[in-house]
Amino acid sequence: MALLTVENLGIGYQTAKGLLKAVDGVNFTLEPGHSLGLVGESGCGKTTIGMALMGLLPPNGRITEGRIVLDGLEISAMSEDELRKVRWNKVSMIFQAAMNALNPVKRISAQMVEAIQVHRPEVSDEAALTRVEGLFNLVGLPLERLYDFPHQYSGGMKQRAIIAMALALNPKLVIADEPTTALDVIVQDQILKETKELQRQFNIGIIFISHDISIVADVCHQIGVMYAGQLVESGPAEEVFFNSKHPYTQALVSSFPTLAGPKTKLAPIPGEPPNLTGTIPGCRFCDRCPKDTASCKLDHPQWQEVGPGHHVLCDHC
């Protein structure tokens, strides 16, 4: 059975200008111990999906259609109290360290112990601390920094602490939202390697959210490319990266430099994504698409299978 099933998911934000459909008709599944990378520009809805998986949409956001089923539990239909028990226990999140994700006035150890004791009140302080020490060893943080405050950590150390915290309760699914953005390249590389290793070791499912398709291709089994609230291409990582079909994916691939891949010219993608408050009749990418035809603007594109498990939302691929 799949660890995570997302069916026809739609998420809207109530704004002053009407309902903004941040996510529209997204489908995917994730097997236990596998990883899926969601890629796209900022505002494409990838973070919104991550938040929806945790049941953490902001007050003006809500799931308008579809459902999310995690490990047999229907997240999209749960009450706040039920969700609270699922959070961190079954699904946890790795935040971006550059963000202020650690509380500046609390010690790192206290923040981690708290995560454990919220869900396992019976665990004593000593036992929780022992667990935290174990996690510190796991992510390679020195034990003498256990009682530090966040501002005493470097960016890389904060990121490790956040990863350790996410693993505290052995969750089945971890959502990593831009976990290495704003870290320097060497630290970024180390952390990605370690994350991959930890995932294999503990058989965790990971949703990896990033704007950088090369990182995602390196780390994940599957890739889903998102554009303007929709998935536009999905499939095995290698397939999508080296054999991308959708013009947007192709543009994404060529906008990042790679060491391993074929040597190509870096190309910025001209134009901007459409406004998501109204209804969009045709393909959402057609304004920026090099292959755009008259019919693209009018008809909804259909999913095409272009390889084994490799699908594209485009009529001309």
Added chain:
Amino acid sequence: MQQATIQDLKAKRRALWRQRFMENWRVFLRNPLGRIGISLLIMFGLMAACSYIPPMIDPMYHPMTGVDPKVVSSVGPSWQHWLGTDFMGRDIFSQLLAGARVAFMVGVSAAFMSVVLGTAVGMTAGYMGRFTDTALMRLADMIMVLPTLLVVLMLAALFGKLSIWMIVLMIALFRWPGVSRIIRAQTLSLKQRPFIDAARVSGASHLRIIFRHIMPNVLPLAFLYMTFRVTSAIVIEAGLAFLGFGDPGTVSWGMMLQWVWKTGHMFQAPYWLLPPGICISLITLSFYMLGRAMDEVLDPRLRDETQAG
């Protein structure tokens, strides 16, 4: 041709300004605090404007010197005296109107002076940096911790009763540090921006940079702080007058409260005790609300954002 383009640009800039102003004005009016504040202030403005009328009707309505010959002690409201009279038969309503005039005068002029001073000091400190900055900010720190009311009281003790303009000047002299700190911070961050460097490289003098490039960017903030300074100036003047150190030649609301308190009428004459207090509190409140509403206009972070994601 060139002339026309410049004209064109100027017109465009004006249009842009007007558009931005109207947009801010709409944001301001959407805020209930701003609406209430403005309405109350208009009411007080009318009161101040009307303060000239009663003495013209009859000299006995002069707020300071007019005494109703038929009245020898404080009496309650009547047709002749809408709010009654004070202990020597002066009309309370006309005093109240005159008080509005004094409050506006004291509040706005003291606030204006302290904001000008604070902006000048803040910009100088932020722009010059180093020793000038340290010296000015230490001075600001020192003045900031002094209780203004008591300082002015002390000065009144030494130099005898202060005239209303001296009081205004004193308030201005002791209330600038808060403004200057904020303006300094703003100047420091502006100094980092490329356009200041560009101006410097293209040979602009320090004065020109300060006045042409930094000042327009800090003025809205200074203007905002002015509304908060108005409230503190009014309250300090009223407090001073209440303690008996106001300008003996003017009728301010604080003065009226001092009279009702000192003549022992506070338990007998609610018609005399209530109006000046309500007026001071309300005018403070309305300037304060104005300030908070402006704060929202100037700082979009404070606006209710329904946008997310």
Added chain:
Amino acid sequence: MRKYVLKRLVQVMVILFCILTILFVLFRLAPGDPVTRMVDPEMTPEESQHLIEQLGLDKPIWTQYLIYLKNCSTGEFGYSIHYGEPVARVIWDKLPNTILLFTTAVLLSAMVGISWGKIAAWRKGKATDLGLTIAALVTHTLFLPWLALLLVWIFAYQLNWFPITGMISDDVWLDPEAGFFTKAGDVLYHMVLPLTTLFLIHFGSYLLVMRSSMLDTLKEDYIVLARAKGLTERDIRNKHAAPNAWLPVVTSVGLSLAFSINGGALTETVFSWPGIGRELVFAVSHNDYPLAQASFLLISTVVLMSNVVVDVLYAFLDPRIRY
């Protein structure tokens, strides 16, 4: 930390020195003769000669300044013209009364303001928030002496619940039987109205600062993380948001101390609370210059020291600040 406190204390000394100097200059600049200002005209010639020598008023101005500094540092402020007693003795008795009323008022209003501000932010946009915000705005801008008179008029004069003025009732304090708690209770009974006045004026500003600081804090990423960890909303508010939101409030308490002492002096005056603020107003009204000067210095010292306390508290609450 100790080094920081020491540094702040040295700063206080420097500021006090500046204030002393400015006062000295002002006293010499003011119209009139310093001798008649500082010396009680009713003293005998010998007494006044002794006092003039003690204050150095017969010496050149620089010597006067040095003697003045020495006298101030040892607490010799001359004789109060009105009381005919050493100024130090007059104000020294009043200091605890001011500190009692002032600190109770600041602490009480800060505590209530902070906790209600927290609630208002949490219920943003709901009736509770609106009610608290309006109450804060309105009480915060009330004119303090007027509010004091109003409270006296309603609760002391009309309802007769509390004494009109003063700090103690003579009969209680003259009664040899009365124990400590009876006396303390009596002071507390007298303190209700002045305290209410100061509380009503001050809690609003703390409430508004706490509310907006809390709203800022709630947008932080660590709040999202706390929610993701599965914490209850209550724990998020009390354990994660509030400890961060306090920091700007503590700063604002520090900045408003000078404003609070203004209000303290007005309150003491209206309620005849025997503190230094009232003493200063009294001294100024009766041209008792030695007393006015000393009370002013003492009040400034109280404000400066409270600022140090606030700064130390801030450093204690924010781990990012280490001196």
